[in-house]
Amino acid sequence: MNQPMPVLKHAPRPDRDVMAETFKLSSRLGAQPHPEDAVRVGIMRRIAAARLRYHGLSPLVEDVTLIVSELLTNAVQRGKGTVNITMRVDVGDLRITVTDDGAGRAIPSAPSADDESGRGLSIVVQLVRERGGEWGTKHRSDGKDGKHVWCTVPVTHNAQAGSTE
Numbered sequence: 001m002n003q004p005m006p007v008l009k010h011a012p013r014p015d016r017d018v019m020a021e022t023f024k025l026s027s028r029l030g031a032q033p034h035p036e037d038a039v040r041v042g043i044m045r046r047i048a049a050a051r052l053r054y055h056g057l058s059p060l061v062e063d064v065t066l067i068v069s070e071l072l073t074n075a076v077q078r079g080k081g082t083v084n085i086t087m088r089v090d091v092g093d094l095r096i097t098v099t100d101d102g103a104g105r106a107i108p109s110a111p112s113a114d115d116e117s118g119r120g121l122s123i124v125v126q127l128v129r130e131r132g133g134e135w136g137t138k139h140r141s142d143g144k145d146g147k148h149v150w151c152t153v154p155v156t157h158n159a160q161a162g163s164t165e
């Protein structure tokens with residue numbers, strides 16, 4: 001790990017998410033996702049940045065908004081139905097989870113230098129590892145199509161600042 005550990009200024013209540021947003025994907029235009037969904041990714045990124053700052057996690061804004069963009073873009077491009085994003089602080093980690101109802105799996109690839117796509121998940125995995133976190137994906141538990149793609153980023157909690165909130 002070669003990144004300084006971010007310190008939480010405000011303690012989010014354990015039962016409260018740093019971020020929790022759900023949206024329904026618009027109908028596809030043929031194979032292409034609807035432009036409205038791409039706009040939604042940008043809105044989610046800005047909400048994520050604001051929520052991170054509110055919780056005293058400004059040092060994470062750059063990396064986590066990139067992670068949020070990549071995971072949500074994948075959900076918009078390949079998912080269907082409902083997309084859900086949550087960020088929650090849990091036992092020393094910020095956990096980011098993106099869920100969609102589409103079939104298929106999120107698999108990081110190793111693109112060659114001139115491939116124009118296929119880097120998003122590899123970038124997420126690298127950012128998370130540099131911060132000492134983890135990533136993973138799992139199928140929905142009810143047997144229907146859909147998956148959760150998650151990652152964790154370690155944070156420490158400034159108990160003194162948190163106790164004044």
Ligand SMILES: Nc1ncnc2c1ncn2[C@@H]1O[C@H](COP(=O)(O)OP(=O)(O)O)[C@@H](O)[C@H]1O
Nearest residue numbers: 074075078104105106107117118119120121122
């Ligand atoms: N939410 C998802 N649903 C289905 N497949 C996914 C999802 N996210 C990623 N994948 C699969 O993992 C691959 C790697 O994703 P990524 O590294 O973001 O590359 P890219 O999006 O440029 O293809 C994708 O090409 C796709 O096959």
Ligand SMILES: [Mg+2]
Nearest residue numbers: 073074120121
């Ligand atoms: Mg991608």
